Amino acid sequence: MQVFALVDGNSFFASCEKVFRPDLTDRPVIVLSNNDGCVVARSKEAKKLGIKMCQPYFQIEEFCIRENVAVFSSNYELYANLSGRMMSTIASQVDCIDPYSIDECFANMSGYEGLGTDLTQLGFRIKDKVFKDVGIPTCVGIAPTKTLAKYCNHLAKHYGGLKGVCNWLDLTPQRQAKALACEPVSEIWGVGRRYTEHLEKMGIRTALDLARADAEAIRNRFGITLSMTVRELQGTSCIPLELVKPKRQQIMRSRSFSHLVCDKDDLLGAITFHAQECGRTLRREGTVAHTVGIVLNTNPFRLQDVQQQAYPCVGLPYPISDTNTIIHCARRLLNQSYRRDFLYKRTGVYVGEVVPKGAVTKDLFEETETEQQQIICELMDSINTRYGKNTLCFAASKLGKGTWEMSRARLSPGYTTCWKDLPRVGPLLEETVPF
Structure with missing residues (x-):
């Protein structure tokens, strides 16, 4: 019999901030979104205070000070590193895993029983x-x-008597029905707000109601996806483990600015920075791209400003992965799309029609990446991997960095990703060598 486990990090971002800070063990912690805008993670202590997800920080700043809430900017480098460690630890205990997001993965438990x-x-x-x-x-x-494993994880997280682990197979049919009846249908994986509204009109209000629904009738009305969810709730596995992830057809790197930007050189700095990220990702995944494009957006909520939402793109005569070519194309697109005196809120770079490098058929008369370009890119990648991200970078990526760089005023140290941020225990004492 197929058996899945869904392992999920509790309040993952907030928990990461607590790992190297024992003083935060019982203290409420929240983590903010890009540019320190909204709440994106809350520890259990912060939830008890009534702090809501996606709540703008400026609305609760005074409340956080009064309640001694620890507030952090998003430290993506730290979270990604601890996520990798968590996945490796889980993988060491089971046959194989299927990472689902940065803080959760499915694990194969088939055969262990x-x-x-x-x-x-x-x-x-x-x-x-x-x-x-x-x-x-x-x-x-x-x-x-998988759907029932996800639901059991939800139960394990919200019912303390389970002590963090819920095994559906341990429950009698009566307890299984009771477990499904105690939560609304919206708690089922894949059932969003729109589905919930339509299902409630049909009298399907709890997870148990959906599990007892007719799968074919649901398919006729809502499509195969929700029908598969019903079958999964009934115990029939329809969603297998994805041990080999499908390759992405597009890679995008973009970011909103902490302040509005109008200077072209500042935009070029941001464009170059994102182009480097796209090139690095292509090479790491062993892929090449046939198109390069940029994102250039003003703030649509500032109705008093002239608006521009530009996504220009250029096709390449041959697929590439070298950063220099991506930057060259992106810079040309910026020159074509930039409008003086416009106030830009967001920019980025994307590469499209991404395919595995080995799947490209070379043309005898087609220009290809030079060996020197490839060597330079691989050398930069190896140095940046060893000594830290962007140890070597293109000079243009430093243009106006203080202007367009994301605001993270409450950023915690890179405990696991930066040498100078390594935790220290006590003062360093000089010892005299007795020989």
Whole structure:
């Protein structure tokens, strides 16, 4: 029988901030979005204070000071590193995993029961191992389908009596029905607001109502996706583990500015920075792109300003992955699209028609990337991997950086990604060598 586990980091961003800060163990913690705008993560202590997700920080700033809430800017480098450690730890305990997002993954538990392994105890072992080795608290949901595993994870997270692990197979049919009946249909994976509105009009209000619905009738009205959800709730696995992720057909790197930008050189700096990221991603994934484009947007909410929402793109005569060519194309598109005195809020770079490098058929008369360009790019990648991101970069990426760079005034140290931010224990004492 197929058995899945869904392992999810609790309040992941906030938990990452607590790993190297024991003084924050019982203190409310929130993490803010880009440019320190809205709340995107809350510790359990912050949730108890009534702080809502996506709440603008300026509305609760005084409240956070009064309640001694620790507030952090998003430290994506730290979160990605701890996520990788968490995934590696989970993978060491099971046959294989299928990462679903930065803070959760599905794990294959099929066959373990036949070897005499208690799946619930295996769930607790994974939970304890991740907390011991990484410092991230997790919950584990175990079930014969991905949708039920996700639902069990939700139950494990919200019902303290389960102690962080919920195994669907441990429940009697009566308890399974009760577990489904205690949550609204909106808590089911893949059932969004629109689905919820239509389902409630049909009298389907709880997860149990949806599990007892006719899958074919749901398919006729809503399509195959929701029909698969119904079958999964009924115990039939329709969504397998994705052990090999499909390659992306487009890669985009963009970011909103902390302040409105009108200077062309400042925009060029941001464009160059994002182009470097696109090139690095292409080479890391072993792919090449046939098109290069840029994003150039003003703020649509400032109705008093002249607006521009530009996404110009250029096709390439041959597929590329070298950063220099991407920057050259992006710069040309910027020159064509830039309007003086416009106030820009966001810019970025994207590469399209992305294919594996080995799938490209070379033309005898077609120009290709020079060997020297490829060597330079690979050398830069290796140096940046060893000594830190953007140790080597294109000079234009430094233009106006203080103007367009994302505002992260409450950024925590890069404990695991930057040498100078390594945690220190006590003062450094000089010792005299006795020989």
